[in-house]
Structure formats: structure tokens, C-alpha cells
Amino acid sequence: MLRIEKLTKRFGANTAVETANLDIDKPAMIGIIGRSGAGKSTLLRMINRLADATEGRILFEGRDVTQLTGKAKRAWQSDCAMIFQQFNLVPRMDVVSNVLHGTLNRRSTFATLFNLFPMEDIHRAIDILDRLGIAEHAPKRAEALSGGQQQRVAIARALMQDPKIILADEPIASLDPMNAQTVMEALRRIHEEDGRTVIANLHTLDTARRYCDRVVGMRDGRIVFDGLPEQLTSGVAREIYGAGAEFSEAATSTQIETLDAMAHAPDAARSEALI
Ligand SMILES: Nc1ncnc2c1ncn2[C@@H]1O[C@H](COP(=O)(O)OP(=O)(O)OP(=O)(O)O)[C@@H](O)[C@H]1O
Secondary structure (H helix, E strand, C coil), X not given: CEEEEEEEEEECCEXXXXXXXXXXXXXXXXXXXXXXCCCHHHHXXXXXXXXXXXXXXXXXXXXXXXXXXXXXXXXXHHHEEEEECCCCCCCCCEHHHHHHHHHHHHCCHHHHHCCCCCHHHHHHHHHHHXXXXXXXXXXXXXXXXXXXXXXXXXXXXXXXXXXXXXXXXXXXXXXXXXXXXXXXXXXXXXXXXXCCEEEEECCCHHHHHHHCCEEEEEECCEEEEEECHHHCCHHHHHXXXXXXXXXXXXXXXXXXXXXXXXXXXXXXHHHHHCC
């Protein structure tokens, strides 16, 4: 389905992603982990063609998407919708219009300019919002919603494109644990019920283990781990994060119980838990 071959991205002398190989042969939910600067965002941005690869290929159903231009490139970008840590909604615009902007790639500039959307699309947008449990917020301004609700609006906007792949760049990094859980559950359901592939950059190990079928670990631009969640032991995690014996998983946790325990721990124990 999706095959990444020797994908490399250089920014001047700095190699952000180095000869990355990845083969996804059936729809899956994949978590990418690694410390800040490991190359996770650059990898996703290359898949979506927001960034051009320096070397290597990305094949989707046999077609090299790194070579696409113009309309074909935009069609590919619709097939692999991207969601971001900061939601990227238009804050003062209502929720349903934000969702309808997911159809921009296939609409005329004129229709877009005057916010003219076909009734069929409006119904579909509301159905998607309903599926994500936020239909009652449809008329509100996006900025009036909580972070978790806004991220679900961003997911709804992505679903309007009817993508085959959803690329999520740190989708829960700005959210509290409760909202993080709702958003990850929504992504998991979209994978399971629709058969879409979800590739999410995640900064917490327990989230990757809990929601993903497969975990990819990046370190210094290279893929250093690609396996099942249960293979992601503390030892492997230490290697991915390049951390020493002081490494504690609690510091990368979003689980409510773990965070509570850390909040009640003495300061010394808390600082030891940091990577
Ligand atoms: N547009 C750019 N210009 C120059 N260097 C860049 C650019 N984008 C990323 N880099 C560099 O590439 C490397 C990988 O960055 P990237 O954002 O992909 O890592 P990351 O694992 O997603 O980190 P984070 O979790 O902090 O977002 C870093 O050294 C970064 O400074």
C-alpha cells in the first residue's frame, strides 16, 4: 500500500531524515516516537508532500508520489490528510465552515470566497461531526471550543477529504489527558471502522502502546525501531530516546493515574523521573 524507500531530507548540512524505509502493506494505526528533533515531523511532511524529499521514494499503491506535481499532487494531499498539534482551524469561523474547508481542494475559488457549499456537503459535515460527538457545536465559533473539541473538528475537516491515510503530527501534545484520550479514541475508531491508515507522531510511549498496532522509533533522523507495541520495552525506549538508566516512562506518560502519582510525588522523585 504505502512504501517508503531510502527517504532522506537534508536542510543544508543537517540531515533531518536519513534513508528511512517503511512498508505498510495493509491499513494500520502506526505511532512514531522519538525525542524532539528526531525527524518525525519531517517524515510526515514528506509523505504529504508539504516538504520535498532530498532523496528516496514514496510509493502509494505502486505510484511514486514524490514525483507528482500540480493537480495530481493536490489529489495526493487529499488522500493523505494531515492534522497538527495546533489544530490549524480558523478561530473566528464557525465549526461547520471549518469542516467544510476540508473540501477546498475540489472547489472553485469563487465558491470558496463566498462560503458557498453544496447542501450535500453540509449534511456530510454535520454527520461527521456527529460521529465525533461534537455535532451540537456545529454553529459555534471554533475558538469557543476546548482543545480536544477543536482537534476533533480538525479530524472532521480531514475526514471531509475522505482520505486513505491520516497523518497526525503530535495530535495530542497540547491536550490534557482526558481530551488526549478522546482524540486518540477517535483516531483509533476511524482506523478500525473505516479501514483508514493513521500515522501519528506521539511523544508518549504509553499512548503509542495503547492505541497503535505498530510503533516506529526514530533517533537522529533514522528509523531505529519498527515493531509491535509489546516489543517496545523500556530498554528499547531508552535506545530510541538516547537516555541513560535514569530514564523513566512516567515522564512520557499521558495516563491520568501516572500524572496524578507524579503530581503527588516529592519534588526529588519527580525530577528524577524526567528524561
Ligand atoms: N524547515 C527546516 N529548516 C531547517 N531545519 C529544519 C527544518 N525543519 C526541521 N529541521 C530540522 O530537522 C531536524 C528534524 O526536525 P523535526 O521537526 O522533523 O523533528 P521532530 O522529531 O518532529 O521534533 P519535534 O517533536 O520537536 O517536532 C531538526 O534538527 C530540525 O531542526
